[in-house]
Amino acid sequence: MNNVVVSLDIGSSKVSVVIAEINKKQFNVIGVGTSECKGVKKGVIVDIDATVEAIKTAVEMAEQMSNIKIKSAFVNIKGGYTTLIDNRGVIAVSREDKEITNEDVARVIQAAKVVALPPDKEIIDIIPQQYIVDGYDEIRDPVGMVGVRLEVDAKLVAASMTNVQNIIRTVQKAGLNVDGIVLEPLATSTIVLNDDERELGVALVDVGAETMDISVFRNKTLVFSKLIPVGGNHITSDISLICKITFSDAEKIKRQYGAASTKLVKSDDIIKISNVAGKGEKEIQVINVVEIMEARIQEMLYLIKSELEKNNLLNHLGAGIVITGGGLFNIKGIQDYAQDFFDIPVRFGYPNYIGVANPTYSASAGIAMYVLKQKKNSTIHVDSKKINRVLEENEESSSIDETEENKTNWIEKVKEFFADFF
Numbered sequence: 001m002n003n004v005v006v007s008l009d010i011g012s013s014k015v016s017v018v019i020a021e022i023n024k025k026q027f028n029v030i031g032v033g034t035s036e037c038k039g040v041k042k043g044v045i046v047d048i049d050a051t052v053e054a055i056k057t058a059v060e061m062a063e064q065m066s067n068i069k070i071k072s073a074f075v076n077i078k079g080g081y082t083t084l085i086d087n088r089g090v091i092a093v094s095r096e097d098k099e100i101t102n103e104d105v106a107r108v109i110q111a112a113k114v115v116a117l118p119p120d121k122e123i124i125d126i127i128p129q130q131y132i133v134d135g136y137d138e139i140r141d142p143v144g145m146v147g148v149r150l151e152v153d154a155k156l157v158a159a160s161m162t163n164v165q166n167i168i169r170t171v172q173k174a175g176l177n178v179d180g181i182v183l184e185p186l187a188t189s190t191i192v193l194n195d196d197e198r199e200l201g202v203a204l205v206d207v208g209a210e211t212m213d214i215s216v217f218r219n220k221t222l223v224f225s226k227l228i229p230v231g232g233n234h235i236t237s238d239i240s241l242i243c244k245i246t247f248s249d250a251e252k253i254k255r256q257y258g259a260a261s262t263k264l265v266k267s268d269d270i271i272k273i274s275n276v277a278g279k280g281e282k283e284i285q286v287i288n289v290v291e292i293m294e295a296r297i298q299e300m301l302y303l304i305k306s307e308l309e310k311n312n313l314l315n316h317l318g319a320g321i322v323i324t325g326g327g328l329f330n331i332k333g334i335q336d337y338a339q340d341f342f343d344i345p346v347r348f349g350y351p352n353y354i355g356v357a358n359p360t361y362s363a364s365a366g367i368a369m370y371v372l373k374q375k376k377n378s379t380i381h382v383d384s385k386k387i388n389r390v391l392e393e394n395e396e397s398s399s400i401d402e403t404e405e406n407k408t409n410w411i412e413k414v415k416e417f418f419a420d421f422f
C-alpha cells in the first residue's frame with residue numbers, strides 16, 4: 001500500500017477519483033470513480049453539499065473497483081486561482097568540505113519562501129527554476145557540487161486561503177482527509193506532456209466544462225498560468241438558448257452531431273428531438289447547431305491566442321500547444337481547426353494509461369502521477385499553523401460541523417506528509 005496514491009479532481013462538471021500506484025517503475029491505475037457534480041462553478045466550490053455528494057459517489061465507485069477503502073486524497077487547485085511569485089533564496093553551504101547536500105537544498109528553498117504576502121494568501125508550493133552555485137547559474141541539481149554560496153531562483157505558488165479552506169472543508173465533509181493540495185497544471189502536465197515539450201516551450205490548455213486553464217512550461221518549469229472562465233458548457237448553453245431546447249438535450253446533440261466547422265456537415269441533415277416543452281417533436285438542422293458551435297469554438301481559441309500574445313508567449317512555444325480536458329477534445333474536426341487557427345503545432349493530449357485514457361481524467365490521473373513522482377524530492381510545504389488560524393477565524397461564520405479531532409487530524413496529516421519531503 002506504500003506506493004498507492006488517491007487523487008481527487010473537483011471539476012466544474014464532475015468529480016473524479018483515481019487510485020494509482022507505481023509498481024516496478026510502471027504507473028498503474030487500480031481504481032477510478034467519477035460522478036456528475038453541480039456544486040462547482042468556474043472551478044470554485046459554490047455548493048458544498050452537492051460537491052460532497054459527488055465526492056462520496058465517485059469515491060464509492062473507485063473503492064468498489066479497487067477493493068481499497070479510501071481514507072484520504074490529494075486534491076487539485078486550479079492554476080488560475082493561484083499567483084506565481086518570483087523569489088530568490090540564498091544560503092551559505094553548511095559542510096566544512098563545502099559539498100552541497102540535500103539539506104542545503106531544502107534550506108535554500110525554505111529561504112526562497114520568505115516573501116511578504118497579503119494575509120489571505122498562503123504559499124502552497126515552491127517550484128525551483130534554477131540553482132546558482134558561487135555565481136554559476138542554470139544548475140538543475142546542485143547536490144554533490146562544491147561551493148560556498150547556494151542560491152535558488154524559485155516560483156512561489158500562492159493561493160487564496162478561502163479557496164483552499166473551502167476545498168479542505170468539502171473533502172473533510174465527504175469523510176476524507178486531505179493529504180495535500182496540488183497545483184492542477186503541474187499535475188496535468190506530468191501526465192499529458194513529455195519532457196521535450198516542457199523543455200522546448202509549450203502551452204498546455206486544459207479546456208474543461210467552465211474553465212480554460214492556460215499554463216506555459218519552458219526549461220521544464222511552469223512560467224505562466226492564467227484561467228479563463230469559459231469552457232465546453234458554454235458551447236452547450238449556446239445550443240440550448242438558440243435552439244430553445246433543454247441543456248441536457250443540447251449536450252446530447254453536441255456530443256452526437258457536433259463538429260468544429262460547418263464545412264464538415266451536410267446542409268440538409270436534420271435532428272429530431274422528441275417531447276420539447278410538452279409540444280411534441282422538434283426538428284433542428286445539424287448545420288445550425290454546428291454554426292453555433294463554430295462561433296463559440298472560435299471565440300474560445302481566440303481567447304487562448306490573445307492571452308498568449310498579450311504575454312509575449314505565442315512566438316516562443318517551440319513545442320506548440322497541447323490541449324486537454326473534455327471541453328473541446330472530442331469535437332469532430334477540432335484538431336485541424338485548432339491547428340489552422342493557431343498556425344503553430346497543436347496536439348490533443350490525454351493520459352495514455354488503462355482506466356484513465358480520456359481527457360477528462362487528465363487532472364485526476366495527473367495528480368496521482370505528480371505525487372508518486374515527486375514524493376522523493378518535492379518542495380511542497382504548507383504552513384499548517386496559518387491554515388489552522390484561518391480555519392478558526394472563519395469557524396463562527398461557518399455552517400459546517402467540524403470537530404476539533406477532524407481538524408487536528410488534517411493538520412497533523414499535512415504536517416506528516418510534508419515532513420516526508422525534507
Ligand SMILES: Nc1ncnc2c1ncn2[C@@H]1O[C@H](COP(=O)(O)OP(=O)(O)OP(=O)(O)O)[C@@H](O)[C@H]1O
Pocket residue numbers: 010011012013014042043207208209210211212231232233234236251254255258325326327328330331359360
Ligand atoms: N463527446 C464530447 N463532445 C463534446 N464535448 C464533450 C464531449 N464529452 C464531454 N464534453 C464536454 O467536456 C466538458 C467536461 O470536461 P472536463 O471533465 O474536462 O471538465 P471539468 O474538469 O469538470 O471542468 P473544469 O476543468 O472547467 O472545472 C463538458 O463541457 C462536456 O460538455
Ligand SMILES: [Mg+2]
Pocket residue numbers: 011012206208209325363
Ligand atoms: Mg477540469
